[in-house]
Amino acid sequence: MIDFHTHPILVKELVGSDEALLKAVRDVFKMGSSLQPLETFLLQMDVAGIEKAVLLPIDCSTTRGCRILSNEDIVKLCKENDRFIGFASVDPHKKNAPQELDYAIKELGLKGLKLDPGLQEFYPNDKKLAYPLYEIASQLKIPVIIHTGLSWESNTMIKYSMPLLVEDVAYDFPKLNIVIAHFGWPWVLDSVALALKYPNVFIDTAAHYLDAPKEFMEFVMTKQISITAVERSLRTKILFGSNYPRIEIRKMVDAVKGTGLTEGCLNLILKENAQRLLNI
Amino acid sequence: MKVKLEKVSIQTKKPIEAINITPQIEKIVEESSVRNGLVNILCLHTSAGIAVTEGLSCLEEDIFFILDKLVPKEGNYHHNRYLDSYGRLGINAHAHLKSILTGMSAFFPIQDGKMVISSRQTIYFLEFDGPLYRTFCVQVLGE
Numbered sequence: 001m002i003d004f005h006t007h008p009i010l011v012k013e014l015v016g017s018d019e020a021l022l023k024a025v026r027d028v029f030k031m032g033s034s035l036q037p038l039e040t041f042l043l044q045m046d047v048a049g050i051e052k053a054v055l056l057p058i059d060c061s062t063t064r065g066c067r068i069l070s071n072e073d074i075v076k077l078c079k080e081n082d083r084f085i086g087f088a089s090v091d092p093h094k095k096n097a098p099q100e101l102d103y104a105i106k107e108l109g110l111k112g113l114k115l116d117p118g119l120q121e122f123y124p125n126d127k128k129l130a131y132p133l134y135e136i137a138s139q140l141k142i143p144v145i146i147h148t149g150l151s152w153e154s155n156t157m158i159k160y161s162m163p164l165l166v167e168d169v170a171y172d173f174p175k176l177n178i179v180i181a182h183f184g185w186p187w188v189l190d191s192v193a194l195a196l197k198y199p200n201v202f203i204d205t206a207a208h209y210l211d212a213p214k215e216f217m218e219f220v221m222t223k224q225i226s227i228t229a230v231e232r233s234l235r236t237k238i239l240f241g242s243n244y245p246r247i248e249i250r251k252m253v254d255a256v257k258g259t260g261l262t263e264g265c266l267n268l269i270l271k272e273n274a275q276r277l278l279n280i
Numbered sequence: 281m282k283v284k285l286e287k288v289s290i291q292t293k294k295p296i297e298a299i300n301i302t303p304q305i306e307k308i309v310e311e312s313s314v315r316n317g318l319v320n321i322l323c324l325h326t327s328a329g330i331a332v333t334e335g336l337s338c339l340e341e342d343i344f345f346i347l348d349k350l351v352p353k354e355g356n357y358h359h360n361r362y363l364d365s366y367g368r369l370g371i372n373a374h375a376h377l378k379s380i381l382t383g384m385s386a387f388f389p390i391q392d393g394k395m396v397i398s399s400r401q402t403i404y405f406l407e408f409d410g411p412l413y414r415t416f417c418v419q420v421l422g423e
Contacts, residue, residue, distance in 0.1 A: 030364070030367040030368065031366070031367040031368075033366055033367070034413075036412060037291065039410060039413075040291065043293055043410075043411035044411060046411075047295055047411060048409075102341060151366070152367050153293045154364070210361075210369075212360045212371055229323050246367060247369040248409075250295065
């Protein structure tokens, strides 16, 4: 199984010795849980049955004055363990952001781009700020994961993260694989519409905003969408993501498995769709 | 009177786990140079516990089996809500409640430099929401 959505923001070896980074994790990313050794992250993957995890940083230098892990931090973790797949983040407000992305992929060996329009304060369809990044990502054939829908940071605005803003991108960059993160919750049907319509749009499951994980996943998969729709129409378009450490990975795996999807569909969601996107 | 406090950290490896910490406590007592007094053991978490029982794997299984019956993992818990100080939902009410049921501490007398513990007694650190890096403290008091 592959977890397409994790943030290694509580890894003690990285964050523990960096006061500014810890402050960013606490004050900007709004994560208050205790730091844990890298070993805990790997054990969390083990008990969930996850073989590989995508690590996501966020560069919000212009808007927040910090990076919630740098590309170099992500590379460091990937070098520690080959179960990690590192994505890059660049600040769309920086003039040299496209060059930074190019460097992160070609030189640092990162495998995709993470954007967080809420923290980075840009609209995903902003032609001036975001399109140059999509150009590069499209040329380099890397997937782009975009935070959409609600976020936990009370210091960000939802208006930047509406899933339908991704439509322009999907339309203008048909060869760019785009992952709408967090189901775009609560705009799940908007996200589904894009995933149905555009072959290059995918959705990740990294959403847990109410109730227990199983209850929430059941609500999304059986009330907001429907299990039959997932089975018939979305089986190749949904990727498993946990959003660890906002939730333990195993609890999200259990929640997805608990929806009653068939084994074939679960295999696609929990592994094969991500393998295809990551080319592994 | 001597007072010695030591924090011991352990990496739990499973969602639920019973870890025998008796040898670590005995060692701390022996190294404290306290001849007569007592030792307190306190878990520094609210989703893990400390318990004393016979050191048998069947009993370890029974602890978790019965606790799960009393406090199932999935239940109608008020704790399943957004906790802004954590940046996530509180979805481990069962672990907190199990911790309350088992308790989070134990104490033993010390006599002639050794902990007074029977051959049947084992001190367990009980993980209810792992794997996590956990800490308990051991305080030795005496002369």
